[in-house]
């Protein structure tokens with residue numbers, strides 16, 4: 516079933532790991548794939564591996580200037596975003612009393628601020644009446660776990676999943692209410 520054939524899929528952190536595996540799968544299913552990554556060489560190599568005219572854009576999701584430039588390029592070259600996988604994220608694990616401001620900022624700038632503003636900057640490119648999907652791997656798995664070194668199965672992890680789902684549901688509501696016409700937004704959560 517080629518339900519994403521012809522759709523434009525933007526995947527942050529698409530240069531390796533889960534992001535690149537998703538990009539390959541989406542290409543095979545006929546989507547137009549755009550990957551974002553912070554290292555230009557790594558992004559270029561990943562584009563070669565994914566094949567099928569995938570597009571690579573260098574961007575650090577924790578930097579708004581990078582996101583602005585990346586989505587301006589996507590607007591110019593493709594013009595729309597049907598599927599957004601806010602996948603870029605980091606894992607930094609320290610005992611809580613060894614967590615410095617620098618570590619805190621690195622984790623939250625990538626896994627929370629980065630996910631939020633990736634969605635924020637993509638929203639204007641989602642077509643009215645289009646079928647779009649938000650998915651965020653990074654924030655769900657890591658922020659509380661990394662900051663408090665808490666076992667993944669704990670209630671903190673579950674609380675964080677709930678926070679992500681809440682964030683995405685609210686984003687979906689904002690999109691529905693702010694547009695000039697109703698737009699179908701599926702706000703799914705990948706963990």
Ligand SMILES: NC(=O)c1ccc[n+]([C@@H]2O[C@H](COP(=O)([O-])OP(=O)(O)OC[C@H]3O[C@@H](n4cnc5c(N)ncnc54)[C@H](OP(=O)(O)O)[C@@H]3O)[C@@H](O)[C@H]2O)c1
Nearest residue numbers: 528530531532533553575576577602603604652653656706
């Ligand atoms: N693997 C797991 O068991 C697991 C479980 C739950 C959730 N997750 C989350 O799922 C996502 C993918 O996991 P993974 O295992 O594929 O991780 P991974 O192999 O470490 O890949 C993470 C990707 O995110 C990119 N990235 C990190 N910070 C970035 C930034 N500031 N701007 C742009 N790109 C950035 C990395 O780029 P670089 O190459 O430049 O580092 C890389 O492409 C991550 O967010 C991870 O936290 C993973």
